[in-house]
Amino acid sequence: MLELSAVNAFYGRIQALKDVSIRVSAGEIITLIGANGAGKTTTLMSVSGIVRPASGAIMFEDRNLNEVEPDQIVAAGISHVPEGRRIFPYLTVQENLDLGAYLRRDRAAVRTDLEYVFELFPILSQRRHQPGGTLSGGEQQMLAISRALMARPRLLLLDEPSLGLAPLIVQQIFEILGQINRENGTTIFLVEQNAYMALRVAHRGYVMENGSIVLTDDSTVLLENAQVKSAYLGV
Amino acid sequence: MNYFLGLFVSGLTRGSIYALLALGYTMVYGIIELINFAHGEIYMIGAFTALILASVLSIAGLDAISILVIASLVAMIYSAAYGFTMEKIAYKPVRNSQRLSALISAIGMSLFLQNYVRLAQTSNFLPFPTLIPRFGFLQQLTFQVTSAQFVIFVTTTVVMILLTLLIKFTRIGKSMRAASQDKTMAMLLGVNVNRVIALTFIIGSATAALGGVLISSFTGQINFYIGFMAGIKAFVAAVLGGIGSIPGAVLGSFVLGWTESFGAGYISSDYEDVFAFAILVLILIFKPSGLLGRPENKKV
Numbered sequence: 001m002l003e004l005s006a007v008n009a010f011y012g013r014i015q016a017l018k019d020v021s022i023r024v025s026a027g028e029i030i031t032l033i034g035a036n037g038a039g040k041t042t043t044l045m046s047v048s049g050i051v052r053p054a055s056g057a058i059m060f061e062d063r064n065l066n067e068v069e070p071d072q073i074v075a076a077g078i079s080h081v082p083e084g085r086r087i088f089p090y091l092t093v094q095e096n097l098d099l100g101a102y103l104r105r106d107r108a109a110v111r112t113d114l115e116y117v118f119e120l121f122p123i124l125s126q127r128r129h130q131p132g133g134t135l136s137g138g139e140q141q142m143l144a145i146s147r148a149l150m151a152r153p154r155l156l157l158l159d160e161p162s163l164g165l166a167p168l169i170v171q172q173i174f175e176i177l178g179q180i181n182r183e184n185g186t187t188i189f190l191v192e193q194n195a196y197m198a199l200r201v202a203h204r205g206y207v208m209e210n211g212s213i214v215l216t217d218d219s220t221v222l223l224e225n226a227q228v229k230s231a232y233l234g235v
Numbered sequence: 236m237n238y239f240l241g242l243f244v245s246g247l248t249r250g251s252i253y254a255l256l257a258l259g260y261t262m263v264y265g266i267i268e269l270i271n272f273a274h275g276e277i278y279m280i281g282a283f284t285a286l287i288l289a290s291v292l293s294i295a296g297l298d299a300i301s302i303l304v305i306a307s308l309v310a311m312i313y314s315a316a317y318g319f320t321m322e323k324i325a326y327k328p329v330r331n332s333q334r335l336s337a338l339i340s341a342i343g344m345s346l347f348l349q350n351y352v353r354l355a356q357t358s359n360f361l362p363f364p365t366l367i368p369r370f371g372f373l374q375q376l377t378f379q380v381t382s383a384q385f386v387i388f389v390t391t392t393v394v395m396i397l398l399t400l401l402i403k404f405t406r407i408g409k410s411m412r413a414a415s416q417d418k419t420m421a422m423l424l425g426v427n428v429n430r431v432i433a434l435t436f437i438i439g440s441a442t443a444a445l446g447g448v449l450i451s452s453f454t455g456q457i458n459f460y461i462g463f464m465a466g467i468k469a470f471v472a473a474v475l476g477g478i479g480s481i482p483g484a485v486l487g488s489f490v491l492g493w494t495e496s497f498g499a500g501y502i503s504s505d506y507e508d509v510f511a512f513a514i515l516v517l518i519l520i521f522k523p524s525g526l527l528g529r530p531e532n533k534k535v
Contacts, residue, residue, distance in 0.1 A: 048422075048423055049422075050419060050422065050423070069427070070422040070423065070425075071422065071425045071426060071427045074423070074424060074425035075425060079423075080423045082419075082420065082423060086417055086419070086420040086423075088412070088413050088416045088417060088420070089416065090412070090416060090529075091409070091412060091413065091416070095409055095412075098406075098409060099409055099410070099413050099421075099424050099426070100424060102406070102409075102410065102424050102425045102426055103425040147424070151424070151425065
Protein backbone atom coordinates (compact mmCIF):
# COMPACT_ATOMS: atom_id res chain seq x y z
CA MET A 1 0.00 0.00 0.00
CA LEU A 2 2.75 2.43 0.99
CA GLU A 3 6.30 2.00 -0.10
CA LEU A 4 9.24 4.25 0.68
CA SER A 5 12.28 3.37 -1.39
CA ALA A 6 15.71 4.82 -0.71
CA VAL A 7 14.33 8.09 0.65
CA ASN A 8 16.87 10.78 1.57
CA ALA A 9 15.82 13.99 3.29
CA PHE A 10 17.72 16.97 4.62
CA TYR A 11 17.16 19.79 7.08
CA GLY A 12 19.51 22.39 5.72
CA ARG A 13 22.81 20.52 5.53
CA ILE A 14 21.91 17.89 8.08
CA GLN A 15 20.78 14.61 6.60
CA ALA A 16 17.70 13.42 8.48
CA LEU A 17 16.90 10.34 6.41
CA LYS A 18 19.45 8.08 4.74
CA ASP A 19 18.21 5.61 2.14
CA VAL A 20 15.10 4.78 4.13
CA SER A 21 13.01 1.97 2.70
CA ILE A 22 9.80 0.92 4.39
CA ARG A 23 6.88 -1.12 3.10
CA VAL A 24 3.41 -1.09 4.59
CA SER A 25 0.84 -3.56 3.27
CA ALA A 26 -2.90 -3.01 3.42
CA GLY A 27 -4.49 -4.02 6.73
CA GLU A 28 -1.21 -4.10 8.65
CA ILE A 29 -0.06 -2.29 11.75
CA ILE A 30 3.60 -1.54 11.37
CA THR A 31 5.74 0.37 13.81
CA LEU A 32 8.88 2.41 13.45
CA ILE A 33 10.84 2.57 16.69
CA GLY A 34 14.00 4.42 17.56
CA ALA A 35 15.54 6.99 19.85
CA ASN A 36 14.90 10.72 19.92
CA GLY A 37 16.17 12.39 16.77
CA ALA A 38 16.50 9.15 14.80
CA GLY A 39 14.36 10.53 11.96
CA LYS A 40 11.01 8.92 12.78
CA THR A 41 8.97 12.12 12.65
CA THR A 42 10.71 13.20 9.45
CA THR A 43 9.72 9.89 7.89
CA LEU A 44 6.04 10.53 8.61
CA MET A 45 6.26 14.18 7.59
CA SER A 46 7.69 13.14 4.24
CA VAL A 47 4.77 10.76 3.68
CA SER A 48 2.38 13.66 4.38
CA GLY A 49 4.19 15.99 2.02
CA ILE A 50 5.27 18.49 4.68
CA VAL A 51 8.94 17.52 4.28
CA ARG A 52 10.05 16.89 0.69
CA PRO A 53 12.67 14.17 0.15
CA ALA A 54 15.80 15.09 -1.78
CA SER A 55 15.73 11.73 -3.53
CA GLY A 56 13.88 8.44 -3.43
CA ALA A 57 10.25 7.60 -4.02
CA ILE A 58 7.24 7.47 -1.74
CA MET A 59 4.61 5.40 -3.50
CA PHE A 60 1.07 5.25 -2.16
CA GLU A 61 -0.78 2.69 -4.21
CA ASP A 62 0.22 3.81 -7.70
CA ARG A 63 1.03 7.44 -7.00
CA ASN A 64 4.37 8.98 -6.21
CA LEU A 65 3.59 11.32 -3.31
CA ASN A 66 6.71 13.42 -3.92
CA GLU A 67 4.79 15.68 -6.30
CA VAL A 68 1.42 15.65 -4.54
CA GLU A 69 0.29 18.61 -2.42
CA PRO A 70 -0.40 17.87 1.28
CA ASP A 71 -4.15 18.41 0.95
CA GLN A 72 -4.30 15.98 -1.97
CA ILE A 73 -2.40 13.39 0.08
CA VAL A 74 -5.17 13.61 2.67
CA ALA A 75 -7.72 13.26 -0.12
CA ALA A 76 -5.89 10.14 -1.31
CA GLY A 77 -6.66 8.48 2.05
CA ILE A 78 -3.76 9.22 4.39
CA SER A 79 -4.40 10.86 7.78
CA HIS A 80 -1.65 11.98 10.08
CA VAL A 81 -1.82 12.34 13.87
CA PRO A 82 1.29 14.43 14.49
CA GLU A 83 3.64 14.45 17.43
CA GLY A 84 2.32 16.58 20.28
CA ARG A 85 -1.29 16.07 19.06
CA ARG A 86 -1.61 19.64 17.72
CA ILE A 87 -5.22 20.17 18.72
CA PHE A 88 -6.56 23.59 17.68
CA PRO A 89 -6.71 25.07 21.18
CA TYR A 90 -9.33 27.75 20.52
CA LEU A 91 -11.67 25.56 18.49
CA THR A 92 -14.20 23.37 20.26
CA VAL A 93 -13.90 19.60 20.29
CA GLN A 94 -16.73 19.47 17.76
CA GLU A 95 -15.02 21.98 15.46
CA ASN A 96 -11.75 20.06 15.69
CA LEU A 97 -13.62 16.95 14.58
CA ASP A 98 -15.41 18.85 11.79
CA LEU A 99 -12.03 19.88 10.42
CA GLY A 100 -11.02 16.24 10.37
CA ALA A 101 -13.78 15.70 7.82
CA TYR A 102 -12.83 18.89 5.96
CA LEU A 103 -12.49 17.29 2.52
CA ARG A 104 -15.55 15.06 2.76
CA ARG A 105 -18.87 15.78 1.07
CA ASP A 106 -20.80 12.70 2.23
CA ARG A 107 -22.59 14.33 5.14
CA ALA A 108 -24.57 11.31 6.29
CA ALA A 109 -21.47 9.13 6.48
CA VAL A 110 -19.63 11.89 8.36
CA ARG A 111 -22.40 11.81 10.97
CA THR A 112 -22.03 8.03 11.29
CA ASP A 113 -18.28 8.42 11.76
CA LEU A 114 -18.85 11.07 14.40
CA GLU A 115 -21.02 8.64 16.34
CA TYR A 116 -18.34 5.99 15.89
CA VAL A 117 -15.56 8.12 17.40
CA PHE A 118 -17.85 9.11 20.27
CA GLU A 119 -18.37 5.39 20.87
CA LEU A 120 -14.61 4.80 20.87
CA PHE A 121 -13.97 7.76 23.17
CA PRO A 122 -17.19 8.64 25.07
CA ILE A 123 -15.40 11.38 27.01
CA LEU A 124 -15.20 13.44 23.81
CA SER A 125 -18.95 13.66 23.47
CA GLN A 126 -19.13 15.11 26.98
CA ARG A 127 -16.45 17.64 26.09
CA ARG A 128 -18.00 18.42 22.71
CA HIS A 129 -18.52 22.17 23.16
CA GLN A 130 -15.35 22.81 25.15
CA PRO A 131 -12.31 24.45 23.54
CA GLY A 132 -9.71 21.83 22.57
CA GLY A 133 -7.07 23.58 24.66
CA THR A 134 -8.92 22.85 27.90
CA LEU A 135 -8.68 19.07 27.48
CA SER A 136 -6.19 16.93 29.40
CA GLY A 137 -3.26 15.35 27.57
CA GLY A 138 -4.97 11.98 27.24
CA GLU A 139 -8.22 13.55 26.03
CA GLN A 140 -6.29 15.61 23.50
CA GLN A 141 -4.65 12.46 22.16
CA MET A 142 -8.07 10.82 21.86
CA LEU A 143 -9.32 13.90 20.04
CA ALA A 144 -6.30 13.91 17.72
CA ILE A 145 -6.91 10.28 16.78
CA SER A 146 -10.63 10.89 16.35
CA ARG A 147 -10.00 13.94 14.21
CA ALA A 148 -7.81 11.86 11.92
CA LEU A 149 -10.44 9.11 11.77
CA MET A 150 -13.07 11.64 10.67
CA ALA A 151 -11.33 11.73 7.29
CA ARG A 152 -12.09 7.99 7.03
CA PRO A 153 -8.46 7.22 6.15
CA ARG A 154 -7.21 3.99 4.66
CA LEU A 155 -3.77 4.65 6.11
CA LEU A 156 -3.39 6.23 9.54
CA LEU A 157 -0.02 7.73 10.48
CA LEU A 158 0.53 8.10 14.22
CA ASP A 159 3.47 9.94 15.72
CA GLU A 160 4.21 9.09 19.36
CA PRO A 161 0.67 8.74 20.66
CA SER A 162 2.04 7.67 24.08
CA LEU A 163 4.07 10.85 24.58
CA GLY A 164 3.56 12.34 28.03
CA LEU A 165 0.58 10.16 28.95
CA ALA A 166 -0.06 8.01 32.01
CA PRO A 167 0.58 4.27 31.44
CA LEU A 168 -3.09 3.41 31.92
CA ILE A 169 -4.19 5.88 29.22
CA VAL A 170 -1.45 4.63 26.90
CA GLN A 171 -2.75 1.11 27.36
CA GLN A 172 -6.30 2.23 26.55
CA ILE A 173 -5.22 4.13 23.45
CA PHE A 174 -3.19 1.23 22.10
CA GLU A 175 -6.10 -1.16 22.63
CA ILE A 176 -8.32 1.16 20.63
CA LEU A 177 -5.73 1.40 17.85
CA GLY A 178 -5.81 -2.39 17.60
CA GLN A 179 -9.61 -2.25 17.56
CA ILE A 180 -9.67 0.35 14.75
CA ASN A 181 -7.34 -1.85 12.72
CA ARG A 182 -9.45 -4.99 13.24
CA GLU A 183 -12.89 -3.43 12.87
CA ASN A 184 -12.30 -1.12 9.90
CA GLY A 185 -9.25 -2.67 8.29
CA THR A 186 -7.46 0.68 8.65
CA THR A 187 -3.76 0.30 7.96
CA ILE A 188 -1.65 1.86 10.71
CA PHE A 189 1.87 3.22 10.54
CA LEU A 190 2.90 3.87 14.13
CA VAL A 191 6.00 5.76 15.21
CA GLU A 192 6.94 5.20 18.84
CA GLN A 193 9.63 5.55 21.47
CA ASN A 194 7.68 3.25 23.72
CA ALA A 195 9.02 0.21 21.86
CA TYR A 196 7.43 -2.42 24.05
CA MET A 197 3.86 -1.12 23.66
CA ALA A 198 4.36 -0.49 19.98
CA LEU A 199 5.74 -3.94 19.20
CA ARG A 200 2.94 -5.57 21.16
CA VAL A 201 0.23 -4.00 19.02
CA ALA A 202 2.07 -4.06 15.67
CA HIS A 203 2.50 -6.92 13.21
CA ARG A 204 5.89 -5.85 11.97
CA GLY A 205 8.50 -3.36 13.11
CA TYR A 206 11.36 -1.27 11.79
CA VAL A 207 14.20 0.03 13.95
CA MET A 208 15.72 3.36 13.02
CA GLU A 209 19.06 4.80 14.11
CA ASN A 210 20.56 8.10 12.93
CA GLY A 211 18.28 8.31 9.94
CA SER A 212 18.76 4.76 8.69
CA ILE A 213 16.73 1.60 9.07
CA VAL A 214 18.99 -0.86 10.90
CA LEU A 215 16.63 -3.73 11.52
CA THR A 216 13.25 -5.02 10.43
CA ASP A 217 11.25 -8.11 11.28
CA ASP A 218 7.97 -9.39 12.71
CA SER A 219 7.22 -7.75 16.04
CA THR A 220 7.30 -11.04 17.91
CA VAL A 221 10.84 -11.61 16.64
CA LEU A 222 11.91 -8.04 17.44
CA LEU A 223 10.57 -8.37 20.97
CA GLU A 224 13.03 -11.25 21.48
CA ASN A 225 15.94 -9.65 19.64
CA ALA A 226 18.91 -9.08 21.96
CA GLN A 227 19.88 -5.78 20.35
CA VAL A 228 16.35 -4.38 20.56
CA LYS A 229 15.98 -5.68 24.10
CA SER A 230 19.04 -3.91 25.40
CA ALA A 231 18.61 -0.68 23.43
CA TYR A 232 14.85 -0.08 23.53
CA LEU A 233 13.14 -2.42 25.94
CA GLY A 234 15.43 -1.86 28.89
CA VAL A 235 15.83 -5.52 29.77
CA MET B 236 -26.51 67.01 25.35
CA ASN B 237 -26.97 67.47 21.62
CA TYR B 238 -23.33 68.42 21.32
CA PHE B 239 -22.42 65.20 23.08
CA LEU B 240 -24.68 63.14 20.82
CA GLY B 241 -23.23 64.82 17.77
CA LEU B 242 -19.73 63.87 18.86
CA PHE B 243 -20.95 60.37 19.67
CA VAL B 244 -22.33 59.96 16.14
CA SER B 245 -19.21 61.36 14.54
CA GLY B 246 -17.09 58.96 16.61
CA LEU B 247 -19.34 56.11 15.57
CA THR B 248 -18.86 57.01 11.90
CA ARG B 249 -15.10 57.18 12.20
CA GLY B 250 -15.11 53.96 14.19
CA SER B 251 -17.14 52.23 11.49
CA ILE B 252 -14.66 53.16 8.78
CA TYR B 253 -11.72 52.15 10.95
CA ALA B 254 -13.46 48.87 11.61
CA LEU B 255 -13.87 48.10 7.90
CA LEU B 256 -10.15 48.66 7.48
CA ALA B 257 -8.95 47.13 10.76
CA LEU B 258 -10.66 43.85 9.90
CA GLY B 259 -8.30 43.33 7.00
CA TYR B 260 -5.27 44.08 9.15
CA THR B 261 -6.32 41.76 11.90
CA MET B 262 -7.39 38.88 9.67
CA VAL B 263 -4.16 38.96 7.68
CA TYR B 264 -2.13 39.22 10.87
CA GLY B 265 -4.10 36.36 12.41
CA ILE B 266 -3.13 34.05 9.58
CA ILE B 267 0.35 35.03 8.43
CA GLU B 268 1.54 37.34 11.23
CA LEU B 269 2.20 40.13 8.78
CA ILE B 270 1.31 43.79 9.25
CA ASN B 271 0.15 44.57 5.74
CA PHE B 272 1.21 48.19 5.47
CA ALA B 273 -0.18 48.40 1.96
CA HIS B 274 -3.70 47.79 3.30
CA GLY B 275 -4.51 51.51 3.41
CA GLU B 276 -3.58 51.75 -0.27
CA ILE B 277 -6.18 49.13 -1.13
CA TYR B 278 -8.74 51.37 0.55
CA MET B 279 -7.52 54.33 -1.52
CA ILE B 280 -7.66 52.29 -4.73
CA GLY B 281 -11.23 51.32 -3.84
CA ALA B 282 -12.14 54.98 -3.55
CA PHE B 283 -10.51 55.84 -6.88
CA THR B 284 -12.23 52.97 -8.65
CA ALA B 285 -15.57 54.15 -7.33
CA LEU B 286 -14.84 57.74 -8.38
CA ILE B 287 -14.06 56.68 -11.95
CA LEU B 288 -17.13 54.48 -12.10
CA ALA B 289 -19.38 57.12 -10.59
CA SER B 290 -18.27 59.62 -13.23
CA VAL B 291 -18.93 57.18 -16.05
CA LEU B 292 -22.27 56.01 -14.66
CA SER B 293 -23.57 59.52 -13.99
CA ILE B 294 -22.86 60.40 -17.64
CA ALA B 295 -24.90 57.31 -18.48
CA GLY B 296 -27.67 58.91 -16.42
CA LEU B 297 -28.16 56.49 -13.54
CA ASP B 298 -29.62 57.64 -10.24
CA ALA B 299 -27.43 58.14 -7.18
CA ILE B 300 -28.45 54.96 -5.34
CA SER B 301 -27.72 52.68 -8.30
CA ILE B 302 -24.42 54.43 -8.85
CA LEU B 303 -23.51 53.97 -5.19
CA VAL B 304 -24.34 50.27 -5.21
CA ILE B 305 -22.67 49.48 -8.53
CA ALA B 306 -19.59 51.61 -7.78
CA SER B 307 -19.18 50.01 -4.35
CA LEU B 308 -19.48 46.48 -5.68
CA VAL B 309 -17.09 47.04 -8.56
CA ALA B 310 -14.62 48.83 -6.25
CA MET B 311 -14.76 45.87 -3.88
CA ILE B 312 -14.11 43.34 -6.64
CA TYR B 313 -11.35 45.43 -8.19
CA SER B 314 -9.63 46.00 -4.85
CA ALA B 315 -9.97 42.33 -3.98
CA ALA B 316 -8.09 41.56 -7.18
CA TYR B 317 -5.40 44.00 -6.06
CA GLY B 318 -5.18 42.35 -2.64
CA PHE B 319 -4.99 38.89 -4.19
CA THR B 320 -2.24 39.93 -6.62
CA MET B 321 -0.35 41.80 -3.93
CA GLU B 322 -0.20 38.68 -1.77
CA LYS B 323 1.01 36.58 -4.69
CA ILE B 324 3.80 38.90 -5.80
CA ALA B 325 4.90 40.67 -2.62
CA TYR B 326 4.21 38.31 0.30
CA LYS B 327 4.04 34.70 -0.83
CA PRO B 328 7.64 34.56 -2.10
CA VAL B 329 8.97 35.81 1.25
CA ARG B 330 6.55 33.88 3.47
CA ASN B 331 9.17 31.49 4.78
CA SER B 332 11.94 34.02 5.28
CA GLN B 333 12.33 36.33 8.26
CA ARG B 334 9.38 38.43 9.31
CA LEU B 335 11.33 41.58 8.58
CA SER B 336 11.50 40.72 4.87
CA ALA B 337 7.73 40.59 4.58
CA LEU B 338 7.38 43.83 6.50
CA ILE B 339 9.80 45.63 4.19
CA SER B 340 8.01 44.15 1.21
CA ALA B 341 4.74 45.54 2.60
CA ILE B 342 6.18 49.03 3.01
CA GLY B 343 7.54 48.83 -0.53
CA MET B 344 4.14 47.78 -1.82
CA SER B 345 2.51 50.70 -0.03
CA LEU B 346 4.89 53.27 -1.55
CA PHE B 347 4.60 51.65 -4.95
CA LEU B 348 0.79 51.78 -4.98
CA GLN B 349 0.66 55.39 -3.73
CA ASN B 350 3.03 56.61 -6.39
CA TYR B 351 1.45 54.49 -9.07
CA VAL B 352 -1.92 56.13 -8.40
CA ARG B 353 -0.28 59.55 -8.20
CA LEU B 354 1.24 59.07 -11.67
CA ALA B 355 -1.75 57.34 -13.19
CA GLN B 356 -4.27 59.84 -11.79
CA THR B 357 -3.10 63.09 -10.25
CA SER B 358 -1.53 64.34 -7.04
CA ASN B 359 -4.33 66.90 -6.54
CA PHE B 360 -7.43 66.38 -4.47
CA LEU B 361 -10.34 65.27 -6.64
CA PRO B 362 -13.96 65.99 -5.72
CA PHE B 363 -15.92 62.87 -4.89
CA PRO B 364 -19.66 63.00 -5.66
CA THR B 365 -22.18 62.72 -2.84
CA LEU B 366 -23.73 59.41 -3.77
CA ILE B 367 -25.79 59.00 -0.64
CA PRO B 368 -29.23 60.63 -0.90
CA ARG B 369 -30.88 62.59 1.92
CA PHE B 370 -33.11 60.58 4.21
CA GLY B 371 -36.07 62.58 5.51
CA PHE B 372 -36.44 60.77 8.82
CA LEU B 373 -32.97 61.83 9.95
CA GLN B 374 -34.00 65.52 9.83
CA GLN B 375 -36.45 64.95 12.70
CA LEU B 376 -33.70 64.07 15.19
CA THR B 377 -32.63 66.81 17.58
CA PHE B 378 -28.95 66.20 16.92
CA GLN B 379 -27.33 66.06 13.54
CA VAL B 380 -26.90 62.74 11.76
CA THR B 381 -26.15 63.00 8.09
CA SER B 382 -27.40 60.36 5.67
CA ALA B 383 -23.83 59.38 4.90
CA GLN B 384 -23.12 58.74 8.59
CA PHE B 385 -26.26 56.66 8.84
CA VAL B 386 -25.36 54.58 5.76
CA ILE B 387 -21.79 54.10 6.95
CA PHE B 388 -22.91 52.81 10.33
CA VAL B 389 -25.60 50.49 8.94
CA THR B 390 -23.31 49.08 6.24
CA THR B 391 -20.52 48.43 8.71
CA THR B 392 -22.90 46.65 11.07
CA VAL B 393 -24.19 44.42 8.27
CA VAL B 394 -20.67 43.61 7.07
CA MET B 395 -19.57 42.75 10.63
CA ILE B 396 -22.52 40.43 11.16
CA LEU B 397 -21.98 38.65 7.84
CA LEU B 398 -18.29 38.27 8.50
CA THR B 399 -18.88 36.91 11.99
CA LEU B 400 -21.31 34.34 10.61
CA LEU B 401 -18.82 33.40 7.89
CA ILE B 402 -15.98 32.89 10.34
CA LYS B 403 -18.00 31.13 13.01
CA PHE B 404 -20.22 28.80 11.10
CA THR B 405 -19.00 28.04 7.61
CA ARG B 406 -16.46 25.50 6.42
CA ILE B 407 -14.32 28.32 5.01
CA GLY B 408 -14.43 30.11 8.35
CA LYS B 409 -13.36 27.03 10.23
CA SER B 410 -10.46 26.48 7.86
CA MET B 411 -9.41 30.12 8.36
CA ARG B 412 -9.45 29.76 12.14
CA ALA B 413 -7.59 26.46 11.92
CA ALA B 414 -4.91 27.94 9.66
CA SER B 415 -4.45 30.87 12.02
CA GLN B 416 -3.89 28.53 14.98
CA ASP B 417 -1.65 25.91 13.35
CA LYS B 418 -0.91 26.02 9.63
CA THR B 419 0.92 22.69 9.42
CA MET B 420 -1.88 20.88 11.22
CA ALA B 421 -4.44 22.49 8.94
CA MET B 422 -2.46 21.16 5.97
CA LEU B 423 -2.38 17.69 7.52
CA LEU B 424 -6.19 17.77 7.58
CA GLY B 425 -6.43 18.66 3.92
CA VAL B 426 -6.85 22.44 4.16
CA ASN B 427 -5.24 24.21 1.20
CA VAL B 428 -3.50 26.90 3.25
CA ASN B 429 -2.40 28.94 0.22
CA ARG B 430 -6.02 29.26 -0.81
CA VAL B 431 -7.07 30.26 2.71
CA ILE B 432 -4.43 33.01 2.78
CA ALA B 433 -5.49 34.28 -0.65
CA LEU B 434 -9.10 34.34 0.49
CA THR B 435 -8.19 36.31 3.61
CA PHE B 436 -6.57 38.98 1.44
CA ILE B 437 -9.61 39.03 -0.85
CA ILE B 438 -12.08 39.52 2.01
CA GLY B 439 -9.92 42.10 3.79
CA SER B 440 -9.39 44.09 0.59
CA ALA B 441 -13.09 44.08 -0.29
CA THR B 442 -14.14 45.44 3.11
CA ALA B 443 -11.35 48.05 2.95
CA ALA B 444 -12.58 49.19 -0.47
CA LEU B 445 -16.12 49.49 0.85
CA GLY B 446 -14.77 51.69 3.65
CA GLY B 447 -12.93 53.80 1.07
CA VAL B 448 -16.01 54.38 -1.04
CA LEU B 449 -18.23 55.25 1.92
CA ILE B 450 -15.85 57.65 3.62
CA SER B 451 -15.05 59.43 0.34
CA SER B 452 -18.68 60.05 -0.34
CA PHE B 453 -18.88 61.49 3.21
CA THR B 454 -15.79 63.72 3.02
CA GLY B 455 -16.32 64.63 -0.64
CA GLN B 456 -12.69 64.53 -1.80
CA ILE B 457 -9.88 62.05 -2.35
CA ASN B 458 -6.25 61.92 -3.37
CA PHE B 459 -3.56 59.24 -3.61
CA TYR B 460 -2.51 59.82 -0.01
CA ILE B 461 -5.80 59.17 1.85
CA GLY B 462 -4.91 55.53 2.51
CA PHE B 463 -1.83 56.36 4.49
CA MET B 464 -3.34 58.02 7.56
CA ALA B 465 -6.48 55.88 7.47
CA GLY B 466 -4.28 52.79 7.29
CA ILE B 467 -2.21 53.82 10.27
CA LYS B 468 -5.29 54.69 12.32
CA ALA B 469 -6.91 51.36 11.50
CA PHE B 470 -3.68 49.66 12.46
CA VAL B 471 -3.82 51.43 15.83
CA ALA B 472 -7.42 50.26 16.21
CA ALA B 473 -6.44 46.67 15.45
CA VAL B 474 -3.60 46.74 17.97
CA LEU B 475 -5.85 48.43 20.52
CA GLY B 476 -8.43 45.67 20.23
CA GLY B 477 -5.81 42.92 20.15
CA ILE B 478 -4.30 42.15 16.77
CA GLY B 479 -5.56 38.88 15.33
CA SER B 480 -8.94 39.20 17.07
CA ILE B 481 -11.92 40.15 14.92
CA PRO B 482 -14.25 41.37 17.71
CA GLY B 483 -11.18 43.16 19.10
CA ALA B 484 -10.67 45.04 15.84
CA VAL B 485 -14.28 46.24 15.89
CA LEU B 486 -14.14 47.27 19.54
CA GLY B 487 -10.76 48.95 19.08
CA SER B 488 -12.08 50.88 16.09
CA PHE B 489 -15.04 52.31 17.99
CA VAL B 490 -12.92 53.15 21.02
CA LEU B 491 -10.48 54.94 18.75
CA GLY B 492 -13.25 56.73 16.86
CA TRP B 493 -14.84 58.01 20.07
CA THR B 494 -11.51 58.97 21.61
CA GLU B 495 -10.75 61.08 18.56
CA SER B 496 -14.12 62.73 18.27
CA PHE B 497 -14.60 63.43 22.00
CA GLY B 498 -11.00 64.54 22.33
CA ALA B 499 -11.39 66.88 19.38
CA GLY B 500 -14.78 68.10 20.58
CA TYR B 501 -14.00 68.75 24.24
CA ILE B 502 -10.27 69.44 24.27
CA SER B 503 -8.93 70.60 20.93
CA SER B 504 -9.31 69.44 17.36
CA ASP B 505 -5.64 70.28 16.78
CA TYR B 506 -4.72 67.24 18.81
CA GLU B 507 -6.99 64.75 17.10
CA ASP B 508 -4.17 62.50 15.87
CA VAL B 509 -2.34 62.88 19.15
CA PHE B 510 -5.24 61.21 20.96
CA ALA B 511 -5.11 58.27 18.57
CA PHE B 512 -1.43 57.68 19.07
CA ALA B 513 -1.48 58.40 22.81
CA ILE B 514 -3.99 55.61 23.19
CA LEU B 515 -1.66 53.31 21.20
CA VAL B 516 1.25 54.12 23.50
CA LEU B 517 -0.89 53.53 26.58
CA ILE B 518 -2.20 50.19 25.41
CA LEU B 519 1.29 49.02 24.46
CA ILE B 520 2.52 49.90 27.95
CA PHE B 521 -0.33 48.51 30.02
CA LYS B 522 -1.92 45.73 27.96
CA PRO B 523 0.30 44.81 25.02
CA SER B 524 -2.00 42.01 23.90
CA GLY B 525 -4.84 44.52 23.37
CA LEU B 526 -8.34 44.72 24.80
CA LEU B 527 -9.55 41.36 23.54
CA GLY B 528 -6.28 39.82 22.37
CA ARG B 529 -4.96 36.55 23.64
CA PRO B 530 -1.81 36.78 25.72
CA GLU B 531 1.19 35.66 23.75
CA ASN B 532 1.99 32.09 24.68
CA LYS B 533 4.78 30.67 22.67
CA LYS B 534 4.70 26.97 21.89
CA VAL B 535 7.68 25.04 23.12
